[in-house]
Amino acid sequence: MLRRKRIKGLLPVFAGLVLFLQGCYSFTGASIPPHIKTVAVPTFKEQSGAGVAQLSAEFTEKLIDTIELQSSLSIEPDINRADALLEAAIVSFSDESSQIGSETERAITNRITIVVRASFNDRVQNKAFFTKTSFNGFDDYDVGDFAGKEEAIDTVIDQIVDDLFNRMISNW
Secondary structure, eight states: OHHHHHHHHHHHHHHHHHHHHHHHOOSSSTTSOTTOOEEEOOOOEEOSOOOOTTHHHHHHHHHHHHHHHHSSOEEOSOGGGOSEEEEEEEEEEEEEEEEEOTTTOSEEEEEEEEEEEEEEEETTTTEEEEEEEEEEEEEEEETTOHHHHHHHHHHHHHHHHHHHHHHHHHOO
């Protein structure tokens, strides 16, 4: 009985603590400097020579969607009017064997590896948040599985976009 009363007494304290901590940490832009309200995200440059159709557009669209959904920033299409600018380039794309069969000595799985280099700049105060930082990701798929390859590419794009976005909002 005494234990139950003690627990009931601690419940409001615990609830208050949870609400307090929830207000301290948020991905909705609470850590973004007040003068940064808009960001420009030009299409990622393709410098890998991979020749994968729409790779730059997919990266750009997923990053823009993530920024809009998980932060208070607005996307500004005009670089000259944006408070911040994120520029990125796909610098490496590889699709190589990752697992070889012991009997056939042929690839069983391939690994997609992508490296993106990005810079993020405060255009209001004319300073860099980060410059030429590399973000990479990889995923495996079964050899000959075209749909699996596409899924692996999507997974890698998601990994890199998440890492890049987290760096954008945590660097401030």
